[in-house]
Amino acid sequence: MIDPADDPRLTSYLYGELDDTDASVFEAELAGQDALSARVRAYQRVLEWVREEPALDPAPELDALILAAARKKISDEVQDRATAEVRWWSRWAAGLRRFVASPMYGWVAVGAVAVAVLVVTLPMVEHETPMVGPEILEGEARRDEAPRITNAMPPPSDSPTTTSPPSGMGASRGQIARGGGGGRSPERVDSFDSLDSVDGIGRRDLAKAKPSPERQASAEPPPLKSASKPPSNKTFEVPFEAREAREAREVREVREEAVAAAAAAPVGELASADDEGGPRADREALAGLGAGGGGLEGGRSNGSRPTEAELRRAPARRRSAPVMDKSRGEADLKTLGARAGAASGAASGAASGAAPGAAPGAAPGAAPAPAPAPALTEAPSKKEAKAIDEAERVERAARTMLEAVDREVGAKNFDGARRILRRARANTQGYAAYGRVMYRWARLEFSQNRDLDALDYAKIAATTPGFEGRRAAFELVERIATKLDRSEEVAWARRNLRALPNGRAH
């Protein structure tokens, strides 16, 4: 017995939403209940009346307004997509505008002007006041032990790394004061302090001061704030500008030499870490690496394999490429030039025949260099900072592209993912990012059972120096080659896996 007030089938039946079986059952029940049948008929009549109400249409102009809004939305999105690639520039410009508009900008500008004034005026002051006097002689004697080029400009900032010059380098101002003994007479402390504040000790004051053995023994050196200064006018035998130009020229020559060596290296040599039976990366792929990629292997004209430690160091060097510290000797200069060459994708060996970080004693005319690597100035130059920014931008771009690939793969849009990877391969600069792109591509193709393509891409990734996932790439090569029953490539992958640090034992 159906209670018409409670049975939900009644409504479904009225609206034809019961399937045929349920409808038959319900009709059979209806047939035995006249009251329910009458209720159903009454509902149907009510619904008929309701449905006789004509449907209304909205005003046509509303459609036009809505469609115009839709078209505008589409055009806005198209514009957004078109400007997405230059949006980073807009953000940067907006950030700059905000900074310029902020009150901090004024202070920074004032500070920059003050520093610039100091940088320009200090050497002039020193030129005007050459140090003479017996109190300098001891310092001069010490300076003679140092590399000859020690009269460089003071570094622009008070970097702590330059506060204690290594032994054998030019005599510091503190040493001068100690050696001369007359650095700080009690009656002149105030004037010296004021001079110290601008990173200089008054030469005239030093010259006037008498050497005093007692003070020499007891006086503590003033805290150093910058690299050593030339203690005597002998260091000005070569005009400073000429020396700086020479140094710059030498560095440029070293870099050009190294870049030329890198350019002359065969592509296969660049791509492959192991040539014995290993694959050759295609030239097109490697062309996408870009000149900015730091390469160790590119400059290995002797064909020797780099160690894994060297491979790992390469990107780090690129980021923290040292700037020239002009307080060092020519040997240091050579070493720095070599390192700069390595950082710009050149071979370190091509620069001076010495490995990076090697003792610079071989440099002509240089005094014996300190055994440990000197503490280099870490503050990057403008050019180096630009290179670092560029590297970070490349890194971000690669990461964004890989995230986009993941999204496309998640949406099962594999062709879209391939398009992005193709673009990434063409645009990516730097070995690490390139390796990541190729490894991702290999995984994609492998998941799509395109094993031959996957194998090629995995090989490229595995042999990309600087790519941190080489182990995984080699493992992928091994896996794909095993699937394809390619014993040579399996063996090659296993050999390389063993050669890698913490390699697997087979």
Add this chain to the structure above:
Amino acid sequence: MASTPDEQQPSKEVTGSTKASDAKAESDREDARLLSAFKSGDAKAFERLLRKHRRPVFNFCYRMLRDRSAAEDAFQEVFLRVVRSAPKWEESAKVTTWIYTIARNHCIDATRRAKYRRTTSLDQTFKGPKDGEGPSLQERLRDEAVVPPDRGAESVRMRPLILEAIGLLSEEQHEVFVMREYAGLPFREIAQVVGVSENTIKSRMRYALEHLRKYLAAHGIDGSVIRDGEDEEEGSRS
């Protein structure tokens, strides 16, 4: 029981239920395709979607708000929201459910803002055909009660009564009734829009129909059918 054979067979819709559900499924797929195409930048696809849904959505708004200008504002706002929110739409959601959820929310907000009256006083006068004041509902009901139940003329006379009866539905029953009758949403989708179970929706619909039937019967409308049903019901109870 005075009823014709075709009245005893109210299952005309039932026989085509499978075809109707297939057609509904195809319609849903087409909606999804159109909205996806619009998301991809196809303005024509949105135009087709608008043309497909403009009338039911507008009627839904009109029945909910009971004011044409308010309904047109709501209609425009609903589709503008659809345009703005299209990127957020996920293909797992039905387009109709999504649109009517937007429309319902907007109508509820608009109703609360404008404090539209959900009930009509029996003393309220109706506008005549030339915007003149007509008789009150009470007068009309009194007049109509004596009119013989001729079906053709009856429906014309019934229209304002039906509207009044619908206006007296509770808010919950009203929105279900409007969504089902004027927007054509199946009960499952109404349940999704309203956020209650399908059986609850069916129950609300049944109560709404019962309310309309009683309202009309109380005013002697089409007594041949409605009273007949009541008499039979009473007879079966006795």
